[in-house]
Amino acid sequence: MLDHSRTPHPEHQYLDLLERAWREGAPRRDRTGVGTRALFGQTLRIDLSDGTVPLLTTKRVSWKTIVRELLWFLDGGTNIRPLLQDGVTIWTDWPLAKYRRETGEDISQKAFEARIVEDEAFAQRWGDLGPVYGAQWRHWPRYEPAGEADGETLYRRDPEGIDQITALVRDIRTHPSSRRLIFTGWNVAELGGMALPPCHTTYQYFVADGRLSGLLHQRSCDVGLGVPYNLVTASLLIRMLAQQCDLEPGEFVWFGGDTHVYENHGDLVAEQLSREPRPWPVLRFARRPESILDYRFDDFIIEGYDPHPSIAAPIAV
Structure with a gap:
């Protein structure tokens, strides 16, 4: 105690x-x-x-x-690549688990992180976390009227958001x-x-x-x-x-x-x-x-x- x-x-x-x-x-x-x-x-x-x-x-x-x-x-970041470039690995576990689950490749964390840093295309595919904190803090989704079709209002998503x-x-x-x-x-x-x-x-x-x-x-x-x-x-x-x-x-x-x-x-x-x-x-x-x-x-x-x-x-x- x-x-x-x-x-x-x-x-x-x-x-x-x-x-x-x-x-x-x-x-x-x-x-x-x-x-x-x-x-x-x-x-x-x-x-x-x-x-x-x-x-x-x-x-x-x-x-x-x-x-x-x-x-x-x-x-507004949602991809782990900038973090890994600064040596920050605290967000790796989630995309690594997804990569292993979807590809079946038993890649080590160190090797996965190296590929994220070295290969931009690989990072875009496997390093993104979805609309996590940064996306919501800086770009909360906002939709604006974009015309009508068949009597219904159409909306488009503002890329910048709120x-x-x-x-x-x-x-x-x-x-x-x-x-x-x-x-x-x-x-x-x-x-x-x-x-x-x-x-x-x-x-x-x-x-x-x-x-x-x-x-x-x-x-x-x-x-x-x-x-x-x-x-x-x-x-x-x-x-x-x-x-x-x-x-x-x-x-x-x-x-x-x-x-x-x-x-x-x-x-x-x-x-x-x-x-x-x-x-x-x-x-x-x-x-x-x-x-x-x-x-x-x-x-x-x-x-x-x-x-x-x-x-x-x-x-x-």
Whole structure:
């Protein structure tokens, strides 16, 4: 059990959640066949006003991977090739599983990734994930009237769609008290075409006293592997939006729906709970880009990150 007599540290919220999910979670059969222990309706509240970011210190979390993935989302990306070109492999499992299933070729992950990087045609065929996060964030489908036939209105799909991110920045700047400062990736009509429906589904923002706070509703929460990434992604977005809208960061509120630990993550849980948190690092920006869409990897500077070593654990696909 965690020792709550220790000096409070914001990471204890996450460690408490990890422990409770493992000890108290209801046994669940899941689509992966691995099985989970799950809680429902969990909350974390994280103060970002001091410049820190919730990069866990009880195990190393690859903040560089998180930044590159977030920039890929904001670019509207849906193909893993740009990620692999930057050495990011966290999305490979799904297209690799599809390739093996449909071709019968027992190709290694390393060989598959090399083909994606080296062969653009192969990447177009096998590296696309469908209309996942980036497509919904930047190009939510919109249909416009395109004439009539046999008395019925015909519609055509606008190739650009609705740019939720650009609209969000505009609305925070012009209507900071709005209750509609929201974007989402949960497009019901397109879920079937996605390699993985969005786990972090809906983001909402709130402006008060010159500070921008953000809320994330996450429908499916892999506490051991995924949530450490999701907390940082959402926090980075708050910081970027605040910079773009001349605001200071406020609070990040995380809501977890199905909040679970996989049955094969017992070693991860035990090892992580045995470690003492260290101070969280600070994020600063190298510059202020022209827009929310113009950030580059080198714009993110993480200072003072001194975590315990990483903890290996299998991903369930």
